[in-house]
Amino acid sequence: MAVDATVAPTTARRSLGEVLGVVFGPVGQLLAFIVGSAASLSLIVVVLALILSPAQPDMMQRVLIILPQVIIDGLVRGFLFATIALGYTMVYGVLEFINFAHGEIFMIGGVVGATVSFLLVSAGTLESVPPLVFVLLVILVAMAFCGILAVTVERIAYRPLRNAPRLVPLISAIGMSLILQDLARLVMTSTPLGFNARYQTPNFGQPIQLFTMEVGERSVPVILIPRDLIFIVAATIMLVVLNYVVNATKLGKAIRATAQDMPTASLMGIDVNRIIALTFLIGGALGGAAGALFGLRIGTVNPYMGLIPGLKAFTAAVLGGIGNITGAMVGGVVLGFLEAFVAAYLSIFTAGNFSGAAYADVAAFSILILLLIFRPSGLLGEATTQKV
Amino acid sequence: MTTSTSSQSLWQRVTAPLSSGPAAYGFLALYVLACSVLLLTNPRTELSTDIVFVLFMLSMLVAYRSRVAGWFKVVLGVVALGVVLPYFGTLNPFYIDVATQAGIFTALALGLNVVVGFAGLLDLGYVAFFAVGAYAWGIFSTPQISEINPAWGPVDPVMFYPFLIIGLILGLITGVLLGLPVLRLRGDYLAIVTLGFGEVIRVVANNLDRPINITNGSQGIRAIERPPLIIVDQIRNLGIVADDNRLYQLFFYYLVLIIVLLTVIVVARLKHSRIGRAWEAIREDEVAAVAQGIPRVRMKLMAFAIGASFAGVMGVVFASKQLFINPPTFDLLRSINILAMVILGGMGSIPGAMLGAIIVTMLDLQILPRIAAVLREAQAAGAPIPRQFDPTQYQRLLFGLLLVVMMIFRPEGLWPDERRREEQHEVEIADEELEADKAAK
Numbered sequence: 022m023a024v025d026a027t028v029a030p031t032t033a034r035r036s037l038g039e040v041l042g043v044v045f046g047p048v049g050q051l052l053a054f055i056v057g058s059a060a061s062l063s064l065i066v067v068v069l070a071l072i073l074s075p076a077q078p079d080m081m082q083r084v085l086i087i088l089p090q091v092i093i094d095g096l097v098r099g100f101l102f103a104t105i106a107l108g109y110t111m112v113y114g115v116l117e118f119i120n121f122a123h124g125e126i127f128m129i130g131g132v133v134g135a136t137v138s139f140l141l142v143s144a145g146t147l148e149s150v151p152p153l154v155f156v157l158l159v160i161l162v163a164m165a166f167c168g169i170l171a172v173t174v175e176r177i178a179y180r181p182l183r184n185a186p187r188l189v190p191l192i193s194a195i196g197m198s199l200i201l202q203d204l205a206r207l208v209m210t211s212t213p214l215g216f217n218a219r220y221q222t223p224n225f226g227q228p229i230q231l232f233t234m235e236v237g238e239r240s241v242p243v244i245l246i247p248r249d250l251i252f253i254v255a256a257t258i259m260l261v262v263l264n265y266v267v268n269a270t271k272l273g274k275a276i277r278a279t280a281q282d283m284p285t286a287s288l289m290g291i292d293v294n295r296i297i298a299l300t301f302l303i304g305g306a307l308g309g310a311a312g313a314l315f316g317l318r319i320g321t322v323n324p325y326m327g328l329i330p331g332l333k334a335f336t337a338a339v340l341g342g343i344g345n346i347t348g349a350m351v352g353g354v355v356l357g358f359l360e361a362f363v364a365a366y367l368s369i370f371t372a373g374n375f376s377g378a379a380y381a382d383v384a385a386f387s388i389l390i391l392l393l394i395f396r397p398s399g400l401l402g403e404a405t406t407q408k409v
Numbered sequence: 410m411t412t413s414t415s416s417q418s419l420w421q422r423v424t425a426p427l428s429s430g431p432a433a434y435g436f437l438a439l440y441v442l443a444c445s446v447l448l449l450t451n452p453r454t455e456l457s458t459d460i461v462f463v464l465f466m467l468s469m470l471v472a473y474r475s476r477v478a479g480w481f482k483v484v485l486g487v488v489a490l491g492v493v494l495p496y497f498g499t500l501n502p503f504y505i506d507v508a509t510q511a512g513i514f515t516a517l518a519l520g521l522n523v524v525v526g527f528a529g530l531l532d533l534g535y536v537a538f539f540a541v542g543a544y545a546w547g548i549f550s551t552p553q554i555s556e557i558n559p560a561w562g563p564v565d566p567v568m569f570y571p572f573l574i575i576g577l578i579l580g581l582i583t584g585v586l587l588g589l590p591v592l593r594l595r596g597d598y599l600a601i602v603t604l605g606f607g608e609v610i611r612v613v614a615n616n617l618d619r620p621i622n623i624t625n626g627s628q629g630i631r632a633i634e635r636p637p638l639i640i641v642d643q644i645r646n647l648g649i650v651a652d653d654n655r656l657y658q659l660f661f662y663y664l665v666l667i668i669v670l671l672t673v674i675v676v677a678r679l680k681h682s683r684i685g686r687a688w689e690a691i692r693e694d695e696v697a698a699v700a701q702g703i704p705r706v707r708m709k710l711m712a713f714a715i716g717a718s719f720a721g722v723m724g725v726v727f728a729s730k731q732l733f734i735n736p737p738t739f740d741l742l743r744s745i746n747i748l749a750m751v752i753l754g755g756m757g758s759i760p761g762a763m764l765g766a767i768i769v770t771m772l773d774l775q776i777l778p779r780i781a782a783v784l785r786e787a788q789a790a791g792a793p794i795p796r797q798f799d800p801t802q803y804q805r806l807l808f809g810l811l812l813v814v815m816m817i818f819r820p821e822g823l824w825p826d827e828r829r830r831e832e833q834h835e836v837e838i839a840d841e842e843l844e845a846d847k848a849a850k
Binding site: 118119177178181182185187188189190191192193195196197198199200201202203204206207211328329332335336339371374375376379380382383386387389390393394397 | 591748808
């Protein structure tokens with residue numbers, strides 16, 4: 022690695038404790054934000070229900086009974102946005118450039134996963150594959166494919182424009198995103214996958230019943246379906262590994278150096294082009310994994326599904342403070358909770374006049390607009406100067 | 410480099426005598442005449458007509474570029490666009506529809522060019538303003554209005570003309586409302602926020618059928634009124650037999666042509682005014698511009714609002730021409746479509762934006778279907794082309810390629826703005842001048 026030569030030999034090896042602190046510190050921060058935003062949003066809906074309950078007596082019951090399920094839904098959405106947002110934020114940290122095509126990398130991750138599942142089905146071995154192996158296979162293939170794809174896209178459409186005015190690479194990225202959408206559609210519709218590619222999976226087992234929510238005389242079991250569990254576990258592992266790579270390895274140091282000051286980093290002997298390609302590789306792999314996990318959870322993927330999650334993930338990245346890795350995770354989780362709450366409660370509070378699912382998108386974009394106006398540096402923006 | 414200059418000079422040697430002096434008059438007149446005769450004698454929809462039609466449109470470009478007297482260009486333009494094309498349209502309605510569509514998009518591209526090209530603000534939600542105009546006329550001219558308040562009825566179709574102004578004002582207001590909060594943002598953030606705004610408008614239009622049915626949701630608004638034809642009786646009195654549909658086609662063609670003309674005049678005047686220069690200063694160096702005393706936010710807001718108002722007017726025309734609008738008409742792809750026109754032609758260049766709009770519309774409506782037909786024939790002959798592949802369905806791919814290729818190889822566009830070109834190719838132009846000097850000596 023070119024980086025090796027650049028690190029002074031006197032750099033002391035960090036103790037295990039320090040490394041653990043660097044790696045799990047952000048995870049602790051993330052946990053704090055998860056608990057904090059879930060608690061404050063729950064408080065808000067409860068207060069709203071209290072205000073409205075004189076008019077509708079069973080309002081409080083209806084609100085409380087779905088609350089745990091909404092929190093789980095928010096968590097899953099949050100991790101989805103967080104894994105995609107990491108790709109945006111890493112690239113932005115290094116190049117100060119919005120990689121608009123990242124949403125499409127996510128989509129292609131989903132399509133690759135569907136292809137793997139399809140191949141297993143046509144080989145007739147799907148049933149004999151253990152669920153865990155299947156999940157790993159789908160995720161790893163999607164990660165590899167999307168990582169390479171992201172690097173290729175960078176090489177073709179962004180690298181020639183590195184010194185151009187800011188808007189030029191952005192327009193090129195928009196073009197790339199459209200190209201990827203239609204290429205995916207072309208491939209999918211000319212193969213047996215079809216426009217809406219289905220995920221066929223081995224049996225993941227029964228939903229796990231966490232506990233029973235009892236409010237008044239009603240009782241509803243709170244369940245966690247195995248697909249959600251897979252999503253949460255896989256996303257958490259990826260976040261921890263990424264934190265380790267960025268904060269505790271030489272490669273991570275080179276990435277951070279490039280993000281901080283590209284000319285100086287290159288004077289220190291860091292191969293900047295290589296680091297940028299690696300950033301795209303990591304971001305693309307994460308996006309691909311997110312796509313595969315998303316496909317596993319939802320069950321179908323289509324070539325146009327990348328745009329909206331991509332935009333929301335960008336919102337999440339900005340919400341957390343773009344360029345900041347922990348910020349992207351935090352922003353993703355906060356946005357996920359917010360969206361889940363809007364989707365679940367808007368129609369309850371407006372007596373069914375506004376459909377929550379439709380206006381959840383509006384909520385996400387309104388947050389983006391408000392945020393960019395009032396606090397463009399995001400939640401963790403200025404506070405932590407760690408930048409990638 | 411050397412080959413390109415020599416081929417250029419060869420090209421120049423051929424075109425120079427034809428673009429100035431008395432020969433130019435003859436050449437242009439002959440060119441337009443030849444194309445017109447070819448068009449009028451062969452009004453079927455086939456490949457040869459397509460080619461002649463493109464050549465015919467190109468003649469306007471050639472005339473614009475050549476050094477002939479202004480009155481001659483005007484005469485040519487009036488004859489070709491005001492007489493020959495509409496008459497050809499009565500023979501083959503398909504082409505007049507293409508021309509009208511191209512005109513609508515030309516006005517939109519000119520409007521977006523003010524925002525993106527002049528002021529350097531990348532607006533990815535431009536179609537939202539278009540939607541505002543279209544929905545305004547759609548709602549007020551149909552019984553949809555009674556859904557909002559049963560006491561109200563649809564307005565008289567003749568209100569279409571004042572509604573052009575109302576559409577303009579609505580676009581202006583929406584532009585200011587969106588612009589006020591977001592224009593402090595840096596370029597790339599602005600792009601994403603406007604994109605989000607465009608999506609929000611579409612989602613809202615899609616869902617605003619409850620609690621009060623304002624937009625009729627995803628069903629869209631149908632049977633939108635067309636304005637009464639003004640001089641139809643006089644035309645009928647002349648003994649010309651024409652059904653309403655034909656007349657409406659001609660009507661919208663002329664209406665769009667007039668609006669495009671007005672737009673060009675307004676935009677050209679703006680560009681060379683104090684405001685235009687202020688925009689340019691902000692685009693090139695915001696800090697320096699502010700230091701010069703240019704009111705940054707007010708100027709950006711003005712660009713945004715002016716661009717939006719063109720879209721508002723065209724929205725009214727579009728709704729009335731299409732008779733039917735629904736939320737997917739105003740999706741992101743439409744915004745990108747208009748952006749592709751501006752970028753293809755050249756950001757900041759008025760003829761460029763027009764050229765881009767015409768090329769992209771023709772690609773969309775004429776050339777892609779033509780390629781599709783050829784592919785289908787090849788397929789029938791046994792060529793290995795997947796049956797699902799239909800080029801007309803792959804506009805995203807086309808626009809995507811267009812954007813990427815233009816950005817990498819020719820970011821200044823096909824017909825660049827003079828000053829823009831100078832900025833982007835300072836060194837090359839200096840070299841060219843040096844060589845020209847040497848040659849002169």
